[in-house]
Structures are given as C-alpha cells and as structure tokens.
Amino acid sequence: MAESWYTMRDEVFADGLRGRVPRLPADPALLEEAARQYLPAGLFSFVAGGAGGGRTVAANRAAFDRWELTPRMMPAARPLRLRTELWGTGMSAPVVLAPIGLAGLAHPDGEAAAARVARDLGLAMTLSNSSSLSLEEVAGAAPGAGLWFQLHPPKDEELGASMVRRAEKAGYQAIVVTVDSWARGWRPADLDHGYDPFLRGQGMGTFLADPLFRRSLPADLAVGSEPWLAAAAARWREVFGHPGLSYAYFDRLREATGLPVLIKGVLHPDDAEQAIAHGVSGVVVSNHGGRQLDRSTAALDALPAVVRQVAGRVPVLFDSGVRSGADVAVALGLGADAVLLGRPWLYGLAIDGAEGVRHVLRCVLAELELTMLMSGAATVGDLRHMVAPAPGRADER
Ligand SMILES: Cc1cc2nc3c(=O)[nH]c(=O)nc-3n(C[C@H](O)[C@H](O)[C@H](O)COP(=O)(O)O)c2cc1C
Numbered sequence: 494m495a496e497s498w499y500t501m502r503d504e505v506f507a508d509g510l511r512g513r514v515p516r517l518p519a520d521p522a523l524l525e526e527a528a529r530q531y532l533p534a535g536l537f538s539f540v541a542g543g544a545g546g547g548r549t550v551a552a553n554r555a556a557f558d559r560w561e562l563t564p565r566m567m568p569a570a571r572p573l574r575l576r577t578e579l580w581g582t583g584m585s586a587p588v589v590l591a592p593i594g595l596a597g598l599a600h601p602d603g604e605a606a607a608a609r610v611a612r613d614l615g616l617a618m619t620l621s622n623s624s625s626l627s628l629e630e631v632a633g634a635a636p637g638a639g640l641w642f643q644l645h646p647p648k649d650e651e652l653g654a655s656m657v658r659r660a661e662k663a664g665y666q667a668i669v670v671t672v673d674s675w676a677r678g679w680r681p682a683d684l685d686h687g688y689d690p691f692l693r694g695q696g697m698g699t700f701l702a703d704p705l706f707r708r709s710l711p712a713d714l715a716v717g718s719e720p721w722l723a724a725a726a727a728r729w730r731e732v733f734g735h736p737g738l739s740y741a742y743f744d745r746l747r748e749a750t751g752l753p754v755l756i757k758g759v760l761h762p763d764d765a766e767q768a769i770a771h772g773v774s775g776v777v778v779s780n781h782g783g784r785q786l787d788r789s790t791a792a793l794d795a796l797p798a799v800v801r802q803v804a805g806r807v808p809v810l811f812d813s814g815v816r817s818g819a820d821v822a823v824a825l826g827l828g829a830d831a832v833l834l835g836r837p838w839l840y841g842l843a844i845d846g847a848e849g850v851r852h853v854l855r856c857v858l859a860e861l862e863l864t865m866l867m868s869g870a871a872t873v874g875d876l877r878h879m880v881a882p883a884p885g886r887a888d889e890r
Pocket residue numbers: 539540541553591592593594621622623643671757779780781782783784812813814815833834835836837
C-alpha cells in the first residue's frame with residue numbers, strides 16, 4: 494500500500510485520549526460546532542450558511558443517505574490504489590481542497606497553511622481568486638504543492654486573463670472557472686448581519702496584486718489605508734460577476750492560457766455537454782455547497798446523469814456536501830474522478846490553523862482508506878460496483 498492513512502486513526506485516537514476531542518472532533522457535525530466557537534457570529538454564518546431557507550444545503554447532505562455500499566468480504570490482499578493524476582497534477586488520493594475565498598478571515602495563516610498541508614499529504618488545492626493571500630504568496634509558501642487556480646470571471650475580461658496568466662506563471666496547473674456565482678446568492682443570514690467580508694480587505698490578496706486591478710484604484714489614497722481598502726472593496730464589487738457570460742467565454746479563455754480549463758458549478762448534463770463543446774478539460778458537478786440557488790438540486794443527485802453524459806471524454810469532479818471519507822467513497826462510486834472538500838477544511842483552519850486542516854484531511858483520508866479496505870475495494874473502479882441505491886430511497890426519486 495503506497496499510503497496508509499488508516500494509521501492516522503491512531504493519531505486521532507491519541508488526540509482523543511489527550512482530551513483534544515472537543516477542539517478538533519473527528520465527527521464532521523461536531524467539527525462545525527467547534528468551528529463556531531472560533532469564528533465571530535457573522536463570519537460563522539457566512540461560512541456555514543446557504544442560500545434562501547437552506548434547503549439545498551440540507552439536500553446536499555440528505556442525498557448521501559440515499560446510497561449505500563454492499564461490501565465484499567475476504568478480498569485477496571490487493572494493494573489499495575488511490576493515487577490519481579489529473580491534468581498532470583499527481584495526488585495521493587482523489588481528494589482536492591475546494592476554493593474557499595477569504596480564508597484569512599478564519600486564520601492569519603490563511604491559504605498558505607492549507608496549501609502546505611495539502612502538499613505534505615500529497616493532495617491538490619484549488620486557490621480561490623478571492624484569496625486573502627495573493628496567488629503568488631500561496632505558491633511561494635508551498636513549493637511543490639499541486640495547485641489549481643479558481644476564477645470567478647470578472648466583468649473586466651482583461652483582468653480575468655491577467656490573473657490567469659499570473660497563475661500560469663506562478664506554477665498553477667489548471668484553471669477552474671466558477672459559473673454558478675456571477676451574482677452573490679440570496680443569503681438571508683448575511684443580509685441580516687449586514688455581513689460583507691470584503692470590507693476588511695480580506696479576500697483581496699490576488700486582486701490587489703494584479704497590476705490591472707491596482708491601476709483602477711485611487712492614486713490619492715495611501716496604499717493599505719482604510720479608505721484605500723474601502724475603495725478596493727468597492728472596485729471589487731464593480732468587477733465581480735459577469736452576467737453576460739456565454740460558453741464562448743471558454744474559447745476566449747483558452748486563448749489566454751495553455752493550462753487545462755475546468756468548469757465548476759454544473760448540475761445539468763446539457764451544460765456539461767456545451768462546456769465540452771467549448772473545449773473544457775474537466776467538469777465539476779457542484780451547487781456551490783448550497784450557497785447560491787436555494788432549491789437547486791442536490792449535487793450528488795445530479796452527478797450520475799452528468800457522468801453518463803460526459804461518458805469519459807473529460808474527468809468529472811464533484812463537490813457540495815462531502816463531509817467524510819465514506820462520502821468521498823460514495824461520490825467516487827457514482828462516477829466522480831475526484832472529490833473537492835469545501836467547508837470542512839476551513840473549519841479545521843479556523844480552529845487550529847495548519848494543524849486543524851491536517852486533522853480534517855487525515856480524518857477524511859483515513860476513513861476513505863478504511864471504507865475501501867472494509868468494502869473489498871482496491872480501486873475507485875471497484876467502488877463503482879459497490880455503491881447501490883438504499884432500498885426504497887434512491888428509487889423513489
Ligand atoms: C466560505 C466559502 C467561500 C467560498 N468561496 C468560493 C470561491 O471563492 N470560489 C468558488 O468557486 N467556490 C467557493 N466556495 C464554494 C466551494 O468551492 C465549494 O463549492 C463548496 O464549499 C462545496 O460544498 P461543501 O462546503 O458542502 O463541501 C466557497 C464556499 C464557502 C463555504
């Protein structure tokens with residue numbers, strides 16, 4: 494076995510013995526509760542919350558309950574094969590950190606800590622274009638990490654192209670274009686808190702380091718001063734979101750970069766088809782963790798039809814609602830080539846910086862490994878034969 498994350502169970506157990514459980518629980522629901530203690534109320538509900546009445550956030554989780562594994566016993570010893578390569582990024586398991594903007598609000602070490610942990614565990618990380626640290630700082634903090642760069646296409650397409658060129662120069666290996674967030678979702682909790690995380694200048698590292706963005710800021714204000722940051726946040730609101738976007742955007746973007754371009758935020762098979770027709774190298778099935786459109790379908794429910802439509806032409810990735818190694822196994826079993834983990838890594842970061850991120854990832858990886866061993870699955874392909882609808886549930890849809 495190339496990796497043995499299951500031994501990490503012993504580390505988690507030892508931490509439990511030392512009384513660390515309340516701080517860094519292995520139970521994902523308790524992890525969210527623990528993170529609540531470390532974050533100001535407005536920030537916690539920004540992170541944990543979702544669009545509208547939270548129906549899609551809940552549906553993302555409920556969807557996992559409609560699938561189960563039928564394990565096979567006494568498998569002849571076969572080495573577990575989790576090592577994966579996607580677009581030249583090698584990873585020790587098909588688990589990727591999802592782009593989470595504003596990580597610097599959760600912990601001063603921000604995205605740099607997460608990138609180092611991902612690198613040390615052999616996982617890839619997707620950096621948000623709304624990162625607190627600039628994309629160059631994150632790449633510099635974790636040399637050798639497998640990094641992808643996520644782009645919310647700004648209204649100013651030159652600015653988007655400029656950030657993509659910087660990412661390519663800094664060694665990022667893929668561009669992930671998010672298409673479900675051209676406007677911020679209707680998030681009642683944030684509205685009620687009057688919560689705007691950008692007001693503190695966090696989440697702007699990559700923007701502020703961009704010559705095109707900086708050039709648009711007032712020259713008469715001291716750089717870094719409060720009014721300067723306020724002007725930067727206002728400028729960010731001006732450029733954020735590109736309502737007029739069509740699939741032809743992918744053709745233009747591919748002119749600006751030689752990197753593989755992925756689309757993130759697909760639920761309908763026809764969108765996957767169109768994106769492939771416009772040359773994308775991969776599709777991320779996601780509803781943005783239920784943060785954008787309440788009542789959009791649970792991401793896991795959307796996965797099988799997209800996998801069928803794509804039919805192996807490009808890799809299909811998945812996120813939204815993944816909380817455990819067993820969840821990862823189900824998504825892989827339903828045809829995902831890799832799975833992105835969102836809120837949990839940010840919770841780990843909020844609680845204990847790099848150590849917290851490491852804790853969260855080792856729990857997911859250890860449980861994934863154990864789930865595969867106990868199912869008799871040596872490969873992701875084996876999992877595809879083991880995932881089945883839970884009786885009377887998946888069939889009802
Ligand atoms: C606080 C927060 C910030 C996020 N920022 C971004 C972002 O900047 N870009 C992006 O594409 N997705 C962003 N996402 C969405 C995640 O990449 C991912 O799709 C989602 O969190 C997956 O759902 P999960 O949290 O249930 O795992 C963000 C999610 C959260 C919770």
